[in-house]
Amino acid sequence: MRKAYQLGFSNVEDELVIDKLNVTGKLPNWIEGTLYRNGPGMFKAGNQHYRHWFDGLSMLHKFTFKNGGISYANKFLQCKAYHEAKENDKISYSEFATDPCYSLFDRVKEIFDPKITDSAKVNVARLGGKFIAMGEPSLQIEFDPETLRSLGVYTYDDKPKQHITTVHPHEVDEQVINLTTRFGRVSTYRFMSSSKRERPELIAHHKVKEPAYLHSFGLSPSYLILTEFPYVVNPLKIIFHAKPFIENYVWKPKRGTRIFIFDRKTGKLVKQFKTDPFFAFHHVNAFEKGTDLYFDIVSYPDPEIIQSFYLDRITSEEKKLPGGEFRRYHADLSGKKEITYRTLSDEAIELPRFDYNHYNMDSNYQFVYSVGVNKSGNSSFYDQIVKNDLKTGEAKIWYEENCFPGEPVFLPAPNRKSEDDGVNLSVVLDEKNGNSFLLILDSVSFTEIARAVIPQPILFGYHGNFYQNDQ
Numbered sequence: 001m002r003k004a005y006q007l008g009f010s011n012v013e014d015e016l017v018i019d020k021l022n023v024t025g026k027l028p029n030w031i032e033g034t035l036y037r038n039g040p041g042m043f044k045a046g047n048q049h050y051r052h053w054f055d056g057l058s059m060l061h062k063f064t065f066k067n068g069g070i071s072y073a074n075k076f077l078q079c080k081a082y083h084e085a086k087e088n089d090k091i092s093y094s095e096f097a098t099d100p101c102y103s104l105f106d107r108v109k110e111i112f113d114p115k116i117t118d119s120a121k122v123n124v125a126r127l128g129g130k131f132i133a134m135g136e137p138s139l140q141i142e143f144d145p146e147t148l149r150s151l152g153v154y155t156y157d158d159k160p161k162q163h164i165t166t167v168h169p170h171e172v173d174e175q176v177i178n179l180t181t182r183f184g185r186v187s188t189y190r191f192m193s194s195s196k197r198e199r200p201e202l203i204a205h206h207k208v209k210e211p212a213y214l215h216s217f218g219l220s221p222s223y224l225i226l227t228e229f230p231y232v233v234n235p236l237k238i239i240f241h242a243k244p245f246i247e248n249y250v251w252k253p254k255r256g257t258r259i260f261i262f263d264r265k266t267g268k269l270v271k272q273f274k275t276d277p278f279f280a281f282h283h284v285n286a287f288e289k290g291t292d293l294y295f296d297i298v299s300y301p302d303p304e305i306i307q308s309f310y311l312d313r314i315t316s317e318e319k320k321l322p323g324g325e326f327r328r329y330h331a332d333l334s335g336k337k338e339i340t341y342r343t344l345s346d347e348a349i350e351l352p353r354f355d356y357n358h359y360n361m362d363s364n365y366q367f368v369y370s371v372g373v374n375k376s377g378n379s380s381f382y383d384q385i386v387k388n389d390l391k392t393g394e395a396k397i398w399y400e401e402n403c404f405p406g407e408p409v410f411l412p413a414p415n416r417k418s419e420d421d422g423v424n425l426s427v428v429l430d431e432k433n434g435n436s437f438l439l440i441l442d443s444v445s446f447t448e449i450a451r452a453v454i455p456q457p458i459l460f461g462y463h464g465n466f467y468q469n470d471q
């Protein structure tokens with residue numbers, strides 16, 4: 001197996017606290033704050049392997065920029081799935097695509113009381129001043145932003161065992177809005193809104209027989225956008241846990257993709273479109289111009305991308321990952337029934353980011369940063385960072401042989417001269433040196449400014465966010 005995959009899909013043994021990372025290059029002195037990242041820290045329990053990229057047990061990382069230096073710490077998310085895997089030396093909770101090996105007795109018990117993972121591994125968010133590690137099962141874990149220690153469970157909704165949530169909440173006007181799916185004989189998509197003081201409140205909902213797998217949703221100034229791909233599940237299979245979570249879903253392309261538009265104020269379904277079948281994880285941005293609604297999304301012709309993240313498939317290197325097509329959908333809400341799209345880039349992208357704090361729902365937003373697979377490289381996994389200019393249609397690439405960058409988080413420079421004046425932060429696995437580094441890219445030229453070296457590899461991760469000290 002390629003060394004990068006041995007490193008990136010293994011176990012991190014050490015929880016480190018390093019006051020000052022070795023930095024090459026010159027750090028911009030204006031960066032102050034902390035990048036928190038979430039992702040797998042462990043793909044093996046005893047001699048059992050998790051099967052899928054989305055299965056590994058959560059590890060949190062923090063990179064704090066202070067006084068011209070960067071400190072680093074990492075810690076496993078303290079949760080039952082982690083503790084039991086360590087204690088029993090075996091996989092003990094159901095993850096995205098891996099179940100524990102059951103005895104017949106356990107199998108029966110599992111039907112009535114499934115041990116769904118509480119390893120909230122996919123993203124981090126700050127909700128009402130609390131730092132939360134987020135996973136798709138509705139159990140989220142609050143952590144201490146200083147020590148990364150777990151502080152307890154946070155839930156969006158009651159009966160968390162019968163729910164899943166997206167790990168991409170929107171934050172707007174001091175409200176955090178998220179989309180959950182409640183499984184039942186009739187299932188419900190539920191948009192929840194929470195503010196600092198209140199418990200989450202239901203702001204829109206839609207009943208459905210066979211819910212789809214939804215990883216994100218769109219938000220525009222007036223609307224909630226639910227893009228329902230025809231990758232759907234008989235909800236009883238989730239409730240009775242027939243198979244590992246994602247393997248219960250079925251691709252039914254004949255259904256097409258349905259797009260539901262809800263009014264944010266009234267919660268009413270104002271428009272519904274049906275279009276060709278496609279699948280996506282990530283909505284990017286959405287905005288309105290008069291009665292025209294636009295939303296950007298990284299799409300695939302089918303859910304093959306999920307299959308392609310099984311570890312045996314990545315590490316066999318037989319196929320490249322399917323490329324995410326960056327699309328802009330346009331709907332005229334004044335009456336037309338059609339919804340159309342155009343492709344925004346020739347480059348395939350995934351893990352898209354933009355300057356969310358300043359350009360969310362803004363039709364003038366111009367730059368999107370993401371990862372991709374280099375066309376002339378020899379990798380079957382993400383190995384480059386892409387910057388898309390939506391005005392010119394051009395793309396800039398950061399690529400270095402045998403390096404595997406993760407999601408590039410953008411930070412604007414103070415008093416910037418253009419939208420892209422700032423840096424991107426990306427954790428890069430360095431195959432040659434057998435460790436990882438934090439790459440600091442100049443976002444305008446898309447060239448390296450500095451890198452901070454971590455003395456061990458960081459496994460291939462998912463999402464993270466940067467928080468300034470004074471926010």
Ligand code: CO
Pocket residue numbers: 167168215281282463
């Ligand atoms: Co995501």
